Amino acid sequence: MPAPPAAALRPPSVVMQPRRMGAFHQTRLSFMRALLRDAAKEGWKFARTVWRVNKKGAGFAVYELREGARAYSLAVFCSDLPAEKRSDRVIAEEWDSVFTLCDGALTAEEAKEMRKDVLLQEAGRQRENQLVLSRANRSVRLFEHTADSLARGRQPKTSLMEEAGYLMRTTAVYANGKFGVADRERICGRAEMRAPFRAEMLAVWMFRVFAADIAEHLAFSRAPGAAAKLSAANRKRLGIGNATGLGMAPFLINHPQLLHKWMRAREIALARARAAEDDDTAREMFLREAKKAKAHAEQWRTDDKTQRQKITELQKDIARIIRRANRREKKTPQFWDLFYRWGEASLSLEGQEMLVSLMTEPRGDLVDGLAQEMSADESALFRVPGAQKVFAARRQLEKHYDWALEEDFSRAESRARFWYVSEEKMEPRLGECAREPGAELQLPLVVARDIREFHAALCAFDSRAPLAEFLLAQPQHRHSARRLNIARRCVYGELRGNLASARLLPTDMLRCKLSFFGATRFDPRSDRWLRVTMYQNAPQPGENCGGDDWAWASPGDCGE
């Protein structure tokens, strides 16, 4: 089938700017949404198969999802954690619940056997049949209120539910071989697991059911005769929270091939939406989604002053988008392209990227297939092209890294920071060069600076020599030589920013990645970590309501 018509793609010089990437919103291509579409299409079955939890909320449960002949099981171990031990952060050591997604069905006895290692999280050795390892804490704002309300036979307050957005929030979600869980190779050949981060998305979606179940369980334990169940609408209203720290930022730099695939799919989606026909159905759907987006932006809470300003601008932008979409213009083939160009000239970055999400929303037929193209075989471009001549490498570098060569490293603020791995938790952290020790151990994440040094060294070397000879003499540039070889084929692979700069906001990178996951309600808690909500207003596993129309769906939309 020939590719649908498309407008020109936005160039990397526009798209790969940290500030813009930090303004991304979820789209149809986001991994949670692709998962829900597949689940609905293939009719995945879901059941709670084990529930052994005592009155205080300690014990374990198993949930099972069946996809055709295959089963995936989520084992959850929960405790009654004292409030002072509860922390959002990866540096915590105890949690309200820990969980693991396993390949295959799991009996209660098998699950029980895993308890000790799963509780240990990073400190334990996990098993090969485990696909995901994670943990979660109860929301201080909402969980107790919910359990208490239900025990009194009432539903929790809507305003509180809207403010918090979730009953429990996860911190780290580990997969792909971490701490002994299965390598991605074990599952990436399966159609249902091919998409990036699919196992992680699935585990969190299943865990969301547990978060509601445990609140109901505690309510029934407290008032066996009087307790109410959480209504289906409220179950739908509540997502799962996630607190994300710096660890995600290096990911985007360390996986240029994957980043390219994600960004390119999103850009193609926009280009197709811009070239799509101007029909009434699309206009109506666009308008409906814009209204939902507006309601969503009004519910979006944060204590972060900068983000609050951005949200205010976004609310105004969406209002302008709605006004423009309501204008009864004559149909023209360029309607959507002109709409986008208007947005580019008139809206804030948050608004422009919201327009990208909204314009692709009515275009499932043109866009959803692109979700299949968001994985990457990263070994494909791993090899350094040693036979390439120095002059050719230099020419390519000047073409693909013009932005890096223009970066000004003379000012102190552009050399202010370094990224390193902490010995304590083996997690990435950010240090101040002037005040903290350890800069000599920094990670190779300041791409612009490394590329400039690589360029200077290439210029000073025999231009007809092969790279093999250059790299034998100067092996310190080998990492950059590999990046260059990837960059020439993956134009959306490099974030065009300086990671050593005091002005760079790591949360921009986190938000970009989280938007690809499908997270919403980004709430920066500092410049280095943020909270988000996942699966809010989404259907439950095993429920079939199209799987798609959930992003900002108002409660009651799902056939209730």
Place this chain on the structure above:
Amino acid sequence: MRALSLNEIAATVGKAARGGGLSWGIAEETGSAARWLAARGLFAPAAFAEVLEERARLSPPLSRGEFAPRAGFAALCPLCLGALLCDCAEDIAAGDAAAMANNVAQPLLAAAFLHPAARTLKTGFALSWRGGGVVVFASSATVRGDVFADFAGTVRISVIPPPLSPPIKDGGGDCCLKDGDGRDAGSPGWRRLIKLAAKTMVPSTKQSRVRGAGAGLTDND
């Protein structure tokens, strides 16, 4: 025994290589080579640890034309040699005569660096030494004799057409790991690699714990 995952092996060996003083680029390839070996049951953590702990005594190759240690060094570093072999794979593939390397420590490690070249050039690379050898294809290997030799005086490098029905492993030699199972997280060799990898990490201070990880606001909500 809980087996190490391939990803853990690649990540830890890569960090250990960096901790052992190699450039980031070669460290990445060292991790990838370890992963490739592990997927074929050929990963001996002690062999990597040995090379990385003894790096000061090992030399990078003299030049592109001469795969031999520099004066004053006992042996070639197999990791530096491996990276260069991979870079020169087109030349090796084009030449009829076999290339040769002298005084190579842990020659199997050098061979494992060739798997990306085997993939892009769609061919196999054979490294053979007295008493043993290995043929490296993109996703399979054939081993012969003492494949885990600590040292080889002469290593011959040649090109082999890819097998018709890969993957195959083992050409009848006695292929057994001398470090117990290479994927055992409790093995002494693995512990040595963990120690080397720790050299890339910065010890925590109170400041880094709070500032560097970016807390500052209450964690609970």
